[in-house]
Amino acid sequence: xxxxxxxxxxxxxxxxxxxxxxxxxxxxxxxxxxxxxxxxxxxxxxxxxxxxxxxxxxxxxxxxxxxxxxxxxxxxxxxxxxxxxxxxxxxxxxxxxxxxxxxxxxxxxxxxxxxxxxxxxxxxxxxxxxxxxxxxxxxxxxxxxxxxxxxxxxxxxxxxxxxxxxxxxxxxxxxxxxxxxxxxxxxxxxxxxxxxxxxxxxxxxxxxxxxxxxxxxxxxxxxxxxxxxxxxxxxxxxxxxxxxxxxxxxxxxxxxxxxxxxxxxxxxxxxxxxxxxxxxxxxxxxxxxxxxxxxxxxxxxxxxxxxxxxxxxxxxxxxxxxxxxxxxxxxxxxxxxxxxxxxxxxxxxxxxxxxxxxxxxxxxxxxxxxxxxxxxxxxxxxxxxxxxxxxxxxxxxxxxxxxxxxxxxxxxxxxxxxxxxxxxxxxxxxxxxxxxxxxx
Amino acid sequence: xxxxxxxxxxxxxxxxxxxxxxxxxxxxxxxxxxxxxxxxxxxxxxxxxxxxxxxxxxxxxxxxxxxxxxxxxxxxxxxxxxxxxxxxxxxxxxxxxxxxxxxxxxxxxxxxxxxxxxxxxxxxxxxxxxxxxxxxxxxxxxxxxxxxxxxxxxxxxxxxxxxxxxxxxxxxxxxxxxxxxxxxxxxxxxxxxxxxxxxxxxxxxxxxxxxxxxxxxxxxxxxxxxxxxxxxxxxxxxxxxxxxxxxxxxxxxxxxxxxxxxxxxxxxxxxxxxxxxxxxxxxxxxxxxxxxxxxxxxxxxxxxxxxxxxxxxxxxxxxxxxxxxxxxxxxxxxxxxxxxxxxxxxxxxxxxxxxxxxxxxxxxxxxxxxxxxxxxxxxxxxxxxxxxxxxxxxxxxxxxxxxxxxxxxxxxxxxxxxxxxxxxxxxxxxxxxxxxxxxx
Numbered sequence: 001x002x003x004x005x006x007x008x009x010x011x012x013x014x015x016x017x018x019x020x021x022x023x024x025x026x027x028x029x030x031x032x033x034x035x036x037x038x039x040x041x042x043x044x045x046x047x048x049x050x051x052x053x054x055x056x057x058x059x060x061x062x063x064x065x066x067x068x069x070x071x072x073x074x075x076x077x078x079x080x081x082x083x084x085x086x087x088x089x090x091x092x093x094x095x096x097x098x099x100x101x102x103x104x105x106x107x108x109x110x111x112x113x114x115x116x117x118x119x120x121x122x123x124x125x126x127x128x129x130x131x132x133x134x135x136x137x138x139x140x141x142x143x144x145x146x147x148x149x150x151x152x153x154x155x156x157x158x159x160x161x162x163x164x165x166x167x168x169x170x171x172x173x174x175x176x177x178x179x180x181x182x183x184x185x186x187x188x189x190x191x192x193x194x195x196x197x198x199x200x201x202x203x204x205x206x207x208x209x210x211x212x213x214x215x216x217x218x219x220x221x222x223x224x225x226x227x228x229x230x231x232x233x234x235x236x237x238x239x240x241x242x243x244x245x246x247x248x249x250x251x252x253x254x255x256x257x258x259x260x261x262x263x264x265x266x267x268x269x270x271x272x273x274x275x276x277x278x279x280x281x282x283x284x285x286x287x288x289x290x291x292x293x294x295x296x297x298x299x300x301x302x303x304x305x306x307x308x309x310x311x312x313x314x315x316x317x318x319x320x321x322x323x324x325x326x327x328x329x330x331x332x333x334x335x336x337x338x339x340x341x342x343x344x345x346x347x348x349x350x351x352x353x354x355x356x357x358x359x360x361x362x363x364x365x366x367x368x369x370x371x372x373x374x375x376x377x378x379x380x381x382x383x384x385x386x387x388x389x390x391x392x393x394x395x396x397x398x399x400x401x402x403x404x405x406x407x408x409x410x411x412x413x414x415x416x417x418x419x420x421x422x423x424x425x426x427x428x429x430x431x432x433x434x435x436x437x438x439x440x
Numbered sequence: 441x442x443x444x445x446x447x448x449x450x451x452x453x454x455x456x457x458x459x460x461x462x463x464x465x466x467x468x469x470x471x472x473x474x475x476x477x478x479x480x481x482x483x484x485x486x487x488x489x490x491x492x493x494x495x496x497x498x499x500x501x502x503x504x505x506x507x508x509x510x511x512x513x514x515x516x517x518x519x520x521x522x523x524x525x526x527x528x529x530x531x532x533x534x535x536x537x538x539x540x541x542x543x544x545x546x547x548x549x550x551x552x553x554x555x556x557x558x559x560x561x562x563x564x565x566x567x568x569x570x571x572x573x574x575x576x577x578x579x580x581x582x583x584x585x586x587x588x589x590x591x592x593x594x595x596x597x598x599x600x601x602x603x604x605x606x607x608x609x610x611x612x613x614x615x616x617x618x619x620x621x622x623x624x625x626x627x628x629x630x631x632x633x634x635x636x637x638x639x640x641x642x643x644x645x646x647x648x649x650x651x652x653x654x655x656x657x658x659x660x661x662x663x664x665x666x667x668x669x670x671x672x673x674x675x676x677x678x679x680x681x682x683x684x685x686x687x688x689x690x691x692x693x694x695x696x697x698x699x700x701x702x703x704x705x706x707x708x709x710x711x712x713x714x715x716x717x718x719x720x721x722x723x724x725x726x727x728x729x730x731x732x733x734x735x736x737x738x739x740x741x742x743x744x745x746x747x748x749x750x751x752x753x754x755x756x757x758x759x760x761x762x763x764x765x766x767x768x769x770x771x772x773x774x775x776x777x778x779x780x781x782x783x784x785x786x787x788x789x790x791x792x793x794x795x796x797x798x799x800x801x802x803x804x805x806x807x808x809x810x811x812x813x814x815x816x817x818x819x820x821x822x823x824x825x826x827x828x829x830x831x832x833x834x835x836x837x838x839x840x841x842x843x844x845x846x847x848x849x850x851x852x853x854x855x856x857x858x859x860x861x862x863x864x865x866x867x868x869x870x871x872x873x874x875x876x877x878x879x880x
Contacts, residue, residue, distance in 0.1 A: 005751040008535035014487030038806040040784045040813030047454030071511035095448035101830040311445040344480045357698045366478040373480030390541040
């Protein structure tokens with residue numbers, strides 16, 4: 001029967017979630033759900049397999065060519081395991097476009113797969129909150145995205161000194177490159193890739209890379225100096241007047257000022273362009289300001305054209321994504337990780353085999369919402385207590401003839417070693433008042 | 441920009457979950473979670489991709505050869521999208537065998553993929569509650585499985601007239617075929633496949649199929665009559681005395697009687713053998729008794745040998761699986777589907793652009809747990825009301841200069857058209873008392 005022993009490891013770059021890991025994941029998901037549902041977002045889901053074509057159409061080239069898990073099914077259909085959720089939700093909105101009522105607020109917490117090299121906080125499988133608002137092109141919709149992201153971080157106990165929003169608009173960047181700096185299309189395409197990595201480059205190296213792409217005339221017109229001045233500006237009102245007088249910039253400045261009224265940790269950063277090809281308006285990222293975890297934690301923006309791939313006229317859309325590992329690292333870096341005890345409340349030992357099948361008391365306790373772990377029969381009492389302690393179950397009880405006759409129970413709190421003599425109703429109430437959830 | 445229009449349909453056999461579908465799924469999941477957590481089960485999860493080898497080792501041949509989504513990754517590794525959860529959880533238990541405390545109660549609600557022909561209630565992707573108890577070989581552990589399954593159906597409002605448990609033990613079947621009917625190994629293998637489909641065959645056809653597999657001597661020993669008598673017996677005590685006197689049968693009869701003390705809708709059915717190769721003890725299935733939905737809804741049993749594939753000594757294990765579509769069909773067949781209104785409570789219209797950025801009132805309402813859907817700006821009031829009604833949001837409010845000054849709000853209940861003049865705290869309380877969740 002024994003073949004070669006199989007490996008017990010999960011697939012490389014993916015994670016097993018043992019109960020303690022799953023509790024952490026649920027803690028994060030619950031906070032996400034609570035905040036986005038308070039904004040009227042409704043949860044949806046889509047199959048983890050989609051036609052490869054929906055990613056080829058619009059996702060960044062790197063994702064499709066190098067990072068997608070794609071294969072052909074037994075019917076010859078080319079499929080991909082979703083590397084991101086935005087194409088799926090765009091497809092779903094297009095599919096029921098006529099029946100849906102806009103504006104439409106949708107969220108999901110899908111698992112996504114990318115074939116990438118392992119590094120800290122990066123997994124081949126991760127979970128990502130996706131929040132999208134369809135059919136609202138107002139400044140308020142842009143504002144709402146930042147407010148929700150801000151509320152999510154606050155819900156975990158973070159304060160504004162721990163993270164920072166960097167906001168931009170892809171149309172500003174396009175205008176700056178094409179109309180203000182007079183770059184041609186090929187140059188803009190190359191330079192936008194460099195701008196995307198502006199904060200990762202050494203400044204001299206960045207200047208050198210730009211210099212390689214421009215001509216003498218552009219060099220003499222101080223193109224590099226102009227670009228650097230823009231990239232180093234954190235307030236859109238400080239941009240050159242030639243820009244700020246334009247309506248496009250005026251609108252952005254209005255949004256920026258309104259954001260700053262309520263959310264002080266928002267700065268302008270024209271290097272925020274987002275990797276995906278489909279963004280076409282307001283874009284943003286959130287950075288952890290902790291020097292040991294200084295990185296972009298999440299991002300999003302406007303992508304008004306994605307539903308049009310599915311035959312629907314352009315639909316104003318804005319959304320963002322936030323990953324589970326990102327949040328976990330952030331909580332660790334800032335000491336915000338709570339203790340998450342298991343959901344089990346009571347370790348219950350039946351003294352006799354026959355009494356096991358008298359289930360009334362147990363049913364009553366469970367139906368009151370108390371989670372009861374029944375002990376394995378025929379172990380020494382000291383071993384039962386050891387097991388309850390190892391499992392971190394707060395309450396312990398032994399039930400035999402005596403207890404069933406008198407209807408009095410000796411409830412032991414394993415955290416304090418105190419024993420309480422209680423009726424069944426008192427026992428339920430005592431546990432409900434003093435279990436791990438209540439004391440948190 | 442417009443390429444060929446992409447299809448808006450999900451991948452064949454898989455489902456999109458729009459908010460109304462997702463609410464139904466969450467309704468089912470929440471009941472599952474509540475019941476199994478009340479028995480001290482803890483939630484885990486594993487990656488949806490696993491090494492193909494873990495299914496090849498033990499899952500039924502049909503599943504691996506014909507129904508698994510398998511492919512080779514960019515590093516040459518043979519992978520499968522999980523068709524079932526049991527190999528994954530066995531791998532996980534083996535991986536941390538030394539640190540885990542047994543008995544161990546684990547559950548998960550994974551999505552599973554099988555490449556199968558579409559038919560009612562069968563999808564290529566479905567969600568399945570998986571409940572497993574490791575390290576307890578007692579009768580109580582077998583009993584617990586049936587009790588949990590029973591509690592799950594009851595939690596949805598079902599009563600015992602709607603469903604029936606059929607229980608058996610693979611060791612009884614093996615003993616009957618090998619020792620009682622004296623079939624050789626090849627015959628047993630063939631006949632067990634026929635027994636598995638006993639209730640699907642016309643009786644004459646079943647007899648004919650068996651007849652093809654046996655020899656004259658067996659025929660003359662009334663093998664077919666003996667087998668049929670066993671397969672048609674619903675009480676293990678009515679089995680031939682040659683069988684019931686054996687310890688194996690005595691143990692099973694004891695379990696059966698204890699089950700019947702509390703759960704009347706349990707019958708014995710020796711044709712329940714379960715498709716998977718790994719079952720080796722107590723097995724069961726639950727049947728819908730509705731004539732329009734008469735089918736096996738779920739099943740499970742003992743599989744003590746699966747962790748040994750991962751290098752661990754045999755570990756007593758029992759578990760079951762229950763699919764989302766199965767439960768949905770059952771609820772529909774028995775009129776148990778509740779109305780599931782959206783989680784949104786309040787449709788909120790800002791009268792003026794500038795007031796939008798005064799967020800105190802909204803923050804207060806949201807932080808009290810009321811879910812607020814903010815209207816798109818600049819629509820006629822009649823259109824706003826239409827949208828709120830279409831979205832099935834119960835409460836409606838308009839906030840302008842007047843409301844912000846007086847701190848009094850006109851809250852409209854769209855279900856009754858009544859309007860209430862309320863302070864902010866009264867408004868929160870009124871919604872909390874009268875929202876869709878409270879009235880359910």
